Amino acid sequence: MSDNKTSVIARAREIIDSYQGDQIRIMEVCGTHTHEIFRLGIRGILPENVKLISGPGCPVCVTPVDFIDQAVCLAMEHNATICTFGDLVRVPGSFGIPASGGQADGKAAKIGSLAAARAAGARIQVVYAPQDAVAYAKEHPDEQVVFLSVGFETTTPSSCLAVQQAKNEGLTNFSILTANKTMPAAYAAMKDSTDAFLYPGHVHAITGTGICEQLAREGTSGVVAGFTAKELMTALAVIVKKTGEGKPYFENCYPRVVRAEGSPAAQRLVEEMMEPCDARWRGIGVLPGSGVKLRPEYADYDARIKFDLPSMEGRENPACRCGEVLQGRCLPSDCKVFGKGCTPEHPIGACMVSGEGACSAFYLYGGDR
Amino acid sequence: MCVGLSARVVRLQSNGTAIVDASGARREISAQLLDNLMPGDYVMVHAGAAIAKITEEDEEEGEAVLGSLF
Numbered sequence: 247m248s249d250n251k252t253s254v255i256a257r258a259r260e261i262i263d264s265y266q267g268d269q270i271r272i273m274e275v276c277g278t279h280t281h282e283i284f285r286l287g288i289r290g291i292l293p294e295n296v297k298l299i300s301g302p303g304c305p306v307c308v309t310p311v312d313f314i315d316q317a318v319c320l321a322m323e324h325n326a327t328i329c330t331f332g333d334l335v336r337v338p339g340s341f342g343i344p345a346s347g348g349q350a351d352g353k354a355a356k357i358g359s360l361a362a363a364r365a366a367g368a369r370i371q372v373v374y375a376p377q378d379a380v381a382y383a384k385e386h387p388d389e390q391v392v393f394l395s396v397g398f399e400t401t402t403p404s405s406c407l408a409v410q411q412a413k414n415e416g417l418t419n420f421s422i423l424t425a426n427k428t429m430p431a432a433y434a435a436m437k438d439s440t441d442a443f444l445y446p447g448h449v450h451a452i453t454g455t456g457i458c459e460q461l462a463r464e465g466t467s468g469v470v471a472g473f474t475a476k477e478l479m480t481a482l483a484v485i486v487k488k489t490g491e492g493k494p495y496f497e498n499c500y501p502r503v504v505r506a507e508g509s510p511a512a513q514r515l516v517e518e519m520m521e522p523c524d525a526r527w528r529g530i531g532v533l534p535g536s537g538v539k540l541r542p543e544y545a546d547y548d549a550r551i552k553f554d555l556p557s558m559e560g561r562e563n564p565a566c567r568c569g570e571v572l573q574g575r576c577l578p579s580d581c582k583v584f585g586k587g588c589t590p591e592h593p594i595g596a597c598m599v600s601g602e603g604a605c606s607a608f609y610l611y612g613g614d615r
Numbered sequence: 616m617c618v619g620l621s622a623r624v625v626r627l628q629s630n631g632t633a634i635v636d637a638s639g640a641r642r643e644i645s646a647q648l649l650d651n652l653m654p655g656d657y658v659m660v661h662a663g664a665a666i667a668k669i670t671e672e673d674e675e676e677g678e679a680v681l682g683s684l685f
């Protein structure tokens with residue numbers, strides 16, 4: 247960080263360091279924020295009365311066990327090719343055997359993750375974007391290709407574009423397994439665990455800032471933040487200054503990317519192709535209306551319908567405290583197996599898998615301070 | 616998986632995609648989530664799609680945001 251007294255970071259630090267009030271708990275609800283805050287060492291330079299908590303914003307971390315079980319079932323029982331973002335490959339599925347509900351006697355019952363499925367011969371392809379999965383399906387007409395569609399408002403439009411493209415090109419061997427989630431339900435579930443949210447910049451680049459303004463009117467404060475050191479420090483300084491003034495507030499601290507109206511084109515696309523549904527958040531449970539799935543008109547592209555997948559009872563490893571970590575109720579280091587049985591090489595819970603997970607960031611960057 | 620990448624639009628193509636330059640690397644991305652994209656625009660790219668235009672540097676942004684506090 248720069249020593250230049252006039253720099254944005256220096257001014258932000260001055261504001262933060264001179265804060266004398268009661269403790270402020272700030273929750274980041276974005277995996278990339280969690281990761282960047284640890285990587286930049288920001289927790290270590292905050293005064294004792296300014297605390298950061300990692301909330302449920304990493305899509306890999308909140309993806310429930312039964313979703314992994316269903317993906318493994320598609321790969322093993324239905325011989326589907328799974329196209330997925332890389333992080334999901336190592337996320338543990340159900341704990342204990344047999345675990346995959348209606349498929350307890352099948353091959354999938356003995357498989358704990360997509361990595362294990364791959365080792366057992368399943369086709370698991372890592373892709374960087376949903377459109378890459380469509381391209382793969384086009385090149386492999388003999389395979390049934392399923393894209394694992396996880397993520398928040400930022401990623402959902404890309405999944406819709408992929409389905410639209412597959413439909414336009416007449417592909418019959420492409421579908422998506424959805425676990426897409428929407429942020430407002432998480433804000434509502436977490437609002438009592440925090441004094442201010444650090445809202446995820448790229449979610450609000452899509453949705454706009456109406457929901458944040460609404461929450462401020464209802465008494466929940468927060469700021470939209472970007473991802474560079476300057477943006478994160480600016481956002482924290484704004485939180486400290488505004489909290490000190492004692493009234494609920496909302497500020498957009500990422501105006502170079504986030505506009506009040508968001509991306510109307512993306513909103514229209516998702517609205518047209520997806521509808522709200524209840525969604526399970528790993529470690530937290532079902533939050534009503536917190537997910538989206540394809541509308542009935544797109545049923546041919548919905549892997550659950552296409553393959554008539556049974557619903558599965560996921561079983562989490564009882565040692566894992568991800569649920570409490572994601573709600574800011576305990577630190578990763580409070581978990582008995584943190585750094586011992588559970589490491590990024592051998593994750594027991596989802597929070598240890600992705601670099602965006604709180605346990606993984608805690609492990610890689612050496613804890614809270 | 617949520618990391619955004621900033622890139623400059625080099626060329627718009629007729630099928631709703633664009634070629635962008637991200638620190639020297641050229642990639643094809645979807646341009647369908649943004650209205651009125653032009654060559655030369657800077658955009659934030661996420662999961663293969665441009666999700667927002669970028670209008671200034673983070674230093675100017677920080678100055679403006681902090682300046683409005685006082």
Ligand code: SF4
Nearest residue numbers: 567568581588595605
């Ligand atoms: S350390 Fe591992 S087992 Fe413990 S809460 Fe984190 S991810 Fe779960």
